[in-house]
Amino acid sequence: MIEFVIKIVVWCVMVILLFQTTFTSKWKESWEEVIDANSTLVLVRYLYLIAGLSFISSFLFEIDWLSIPALISIIGILIAHKKERKEAPAQVMIMVGLVMLLTIFFVPTHPDSFMKHVNSKGTYECLYDFECVKITSTITSDGLVKTEAEVIPVTDYSSHWYGITATGSMVIGESNQQQETIQAFNIAGFWIEY
Secondary structure, three states: OHHHHHHHHHHHHHHHHHHHHHHOOHHHOOHHHHEOOOOOHHHHHHHHHHHHHHHHHHHHOOOHHHHHHHHHHHHHHHHHEOOOOOOHHHHHHHHHHHHHHHHHHHOOOOOHHHHHHHHHOOOEEOOOOOEEEEEEEEEOOOOOEEEEEEEEEEEEEEEEEOOOOEEEEEEEOOOOOOOEEEEEEEEOOEEEEO
């Protein structure tokens, strides 16, 4: 509970600092040097605010999907910057490099991330990589909900990290007829099953 309160206080302080930096600081005059004349200055400031809050909230509260608004905001900010003709290829390379670094940063390197993904689906609860509990709920003819839990062994489990992506695979079940294979790859912190 104390840890959560500390996170909330840190988040509130960061919101105040980001808001002051974005809208009321001495940097306000220097924004016009960076932003193109046809882009809206207020929109870019909001993008800075959204990027900062999303990035900080993603780490403090461990909410993975908040990294996507941060990434989209950063791309919007990079698009809005003034471009010199000589520096255009360099800025494109910097933007591509930044997006690649952010993508690599959010790809999990530990196999527990794939296990959390399997657990989040709701059918299986896997505490270890050698067995899972399959939870099934059915509605009986009386209208009652009947929940059954069955311990099922994991016959194969693998998770690999490849820098810009990660893969995970799990085979659950004993015999070939009852086996279920869960395979997914991770891009920028999100697991996509195939």
